[in-house]
Amino acid sequence: MLSEAVARGARNLGRVDDPFVIAVAQPLTVSHDSAANALAHAHAVRAAEARVVVFPELSLTGYELDAEAIAVDDPRLAPLVQACADTGSIALAGAPTLDEAGRSHIAMLAVDGAGARVAYRKMWLGAKETERFTPGTEPAVLDVDGLRLGLAICKDTGVVQHAADSVALGIDIYVAGVVHSAAEEAVHDERARRVAGVHGVWVATASFAGPTGCGFSETAGRSGIWNAHGDPVAQAGPEIGALVRTALR
DSSP states (O other): OOOHHHHHHHHHHHSOSSOOEEEEEOOOOOTTOHHHHHHHHHHHHHHHOOSEEEOOTTTTTOSOTTOOOOOTTOGGGHHHHHHHHHHTOEEEEEEEEEOTTSOEEEEEEEEETTEEEEEEEOSSOOTTGGGTOOOOSSOOEEEETTEEEEEEEGGGGGOHHHHHHHHTTTOSEEEEEEOOBGGGTTHHHHHHHHHHHHHOOEEEEEEOEEOOSTTOSSEEOOOEEEOTTSOEEEEOOSSTTOEEEEEOO
C-alpha cells in the first residue's frame, strides 16, 4: 500500500498536463568568481530548456569554504536572473549566504525571472564546514507547478532522517546539489537509489565536475535523475559542462 506522500507523488507525476522537465547541470566553475559562474549557470539554463535546473553545492563560488557570501540581490546574479526570465526556468544554485543575524550558511538559492531567494540552508555540515557555517534548522520544500521539491545539499543526502523528514512534508522529488571526489562517484547513485527505494519519490542530484576547492583536484560529475523506483533515467558523465534532463510527466 502506498503511503500518503508516495500516493500523492504518483498522482502528480502521472497526470496529463504540460511536461515538467527537470535538468541537472555540472558547469565549469571558477573558484571565487561568482560573476563568471553566474554566466556559466545562465548558459546552462538556456541550454536545458527545463522548468527547473539544479546545480551543485556552492556552485556559484566553487567549493571554497572561505568564499565571499552572496546576497540575493547581488548584481552579479543578473545574467542568471535574466536567463530564467527568458526561459521561464527556476535555477537551484549553491552559494554561501548570511542570514538576518549575520550567521553564515551553505545555501540553495532559488533563482527565477523575478530575482533570487534563499530556498534552503544545509542542515548536516561536514567537519570543515562547521568552522565557518551554521547548520540550517529544518527541511524545506519548493512548490513548482503543483509538484513539491524537497531540497538537500550534499551530506544531507546521506542522513536517513533528512530524507524522511523531507518526505514527511509531502514531496514528489528529492533535489540535491553535491560535491564528491572522483573516487566517490558512486556515492550519489547509492544515496539516490536508497531515497527513491525507501520513499517512492523521484531524485535529482547535480554534482561538480572537474576541479574545485578544498582539495578536490578532480570531482565525480555523473549528475543524474532517478525515478521513484530508484532506476536512473538520465545520467551525465564526468565531463565539465554536461547537462541531462528528463520530463517527469
